[in-house]
Amino acid sequence: MATNAAASPSTVGTPSHRIVVGTDGSTASLLALEWAAHQAELTGASLEVIAVWHWPNTFGWGSIPNDFNPANDARDILEPAIATVEKAHPDVAVSYKIVEGHPALELVAASKGAELLVVGSRGHGEFTGMLIGSTSEYCVANAACPVVVIRGNYS
Numbered sequence: 001m002a003t004n005a006a007a008s009p010s011t012v013g014t015p016s017h018r019i020v021v022g023t024d025g026s027t028a029s030l031l032a033l034e035w036a037a038h039q040a041e042l043t044g045a046s047l048e049v050i051a052v053w054h055w056p057n058t059f060g061w062g063s064i065p066n067d068f069n070p071a072n073d074a075r076d077i078l079e080p081a082i083a084t085v086e087k088a089h090p091d092v093a094v095s096y097k098i099v100e101g102h103p104a105l106e107l108v109a110a111s112k113g114a115e116l117l118v119v120g121s122r123g124h125g126e127f128t129g130m131l132i133g134s135t136s137e138y139c140v141a142n143a144a145c146p147v148v149v150i151r152g153n154y155s
Helices: 028-043 070-088 103-110 126-132 135-142
Strands: 018-022 047-052 093-099 116-121 149-151
Touching: 018 028, 018 103, 028 047, 028 070, 028 116, 028 149, 047 070, 047 103, 070 093, 103 116, 103 135, 116 135, 135 149
Parallel strands: 018 047, 018 116, 047 093, 116 149
Antiparallel strands: none
């Protein structure tokens, strides 16, 4: 017996119309944020901005100052950047989150279900990347969606 109910397409396993961008206040990450906002505006995607912080390794340091709060520092960097993007791209739905962890791992986790991941690269070069690792290289190799890397160093 047939019914008159309209069939709806399945959205299981399809990416959301969401662009994820990581920012840490560096020139490259602010350029990545602007690029991602412009892309979101062109495609009608929403924009999810992520700032990641972590407690520093204090081995060999003295004590950490009482007023040291990396989560608040991340918020202080992120909020003005988002305000600038919202003013320049008022039609883009912008959300943000501030998370504790390793930037590369958190950005790759956020890429699940996203249409695009946008990250900045400070352009330290291959040798430095081999020594200390590179967030952008890790994202390119491991993200669950396409990745755009915006260079902040054009020299």
